Amino acid sequence: MINNAAIMNEARWELMIDINVKSLIWGTEMAASHMRKDKGGRGGRIINIISALGLTTNFPSPIYSATKHAVRAYTSSLAQEPTLPQQGIEYALIAPDIVDTPLIRALDNSRMHHHDQLKDFIRDKQMEPHIVAEGLLQLLHLDNINGAVLSVEKERKTFRHVENVDDGPTFDPSKSAAGYV
Helix, strand or coil, rough: CCCCCCCCCCHHHHHHHHHHHHHHHHHHHHHHHHCCHHCCCEEEEEECCCCHHHCCCCCCCCHHHHHHHHHHHHHHHHHCCCCCHHHCCEEEEEEEEEECCHHHCCCCCCCCCCCHHHHHHHHCCCHHHHHHHHHHHHHHHCCCCCCEEECCCCEEEEEEEEECCCCCCCCCCCCCCCCCC
């Protein structure tokens, strides 16, 4: 599943959170419930699309950036789930920089702070959608995409990876009420 849900309108921040975060999580959960091998599915890959703003901060669109950070944290957390081998699901992210889409073309000062001052910068950084599609194809050809984060910019593509590492106590539901071992 390639999963993308996004609007960019700082003036309608509650709607933006509903669409950019809640809708994407809802789609991911629904897809995973159908894909899970341990629940009768065939397994699969879920690739959530965030934005370069999900990897950094951005004063002109703080709430949009926050929604993309939320999706990054959510997806990266799912990629660390210890039962993924039984589920047969892999999770990854694509973080494109500015893409020439209706979302970008509709920007103005009501949807993004300081748009008038940034419109030349935005125009110069814009890339065609096919550049993101090429990155997606590269990602799909990897043997293991679980935890991968593909950053796509106009001139380059960079893969990052989130590892499932032992970094402290883990929750074991079969243990005491505290649950930590």
